[in-house]
Amino acid sequence: MTTLTASDAREHFADLLEKARHTGERTIITRRGRKLAAVVPVEDLELLEELEDRVDLAAVREALKERDKAVSYEEFRKTLGLGEK
Template sequence: MSDMTVTEARARLADVVDAARVAHEPVFLTRRGRRVAAVIDADDLDRLIEAAEDLADIEAARAARVEMVESGEGPIPWEQVKADLGLA
């Protein structure tokens, strides 16, 4: 049940939700033969969002390291950061 039309999904909504929840596989909804949406288990979606956020954080850290190297500046020592913020 990986692909079905929106019309069919509307008629069988409970089955679609159960299939996505139990099988942990998305059910793709189609319109005119093209995928337009997907129904997935809520816990699976939470894990996907968390993984995407982690990946974005990793990419931002990589970009920051590249920027430091390209600018010729090194990391700021923690003691200096605390002093600059008035925490030391």
């Protein structure tokens, strides 16, 4: 993985895109020594998005399992010792 400053990345942007597309190279862009962004192949982005979707789906499935344990707002307040409104 390559690391470039923002100004170097700007200067060589077309090359960065071609390297990402043809060789799969990932490039970290920095500004003042801090990581700012990355140029990655589209396939990497698509994989990341698919993984995020899977994590989200797993969270939804887990939440659906928990819905039978739902309590009313009033019951929740009582469990916190807040009494009735």
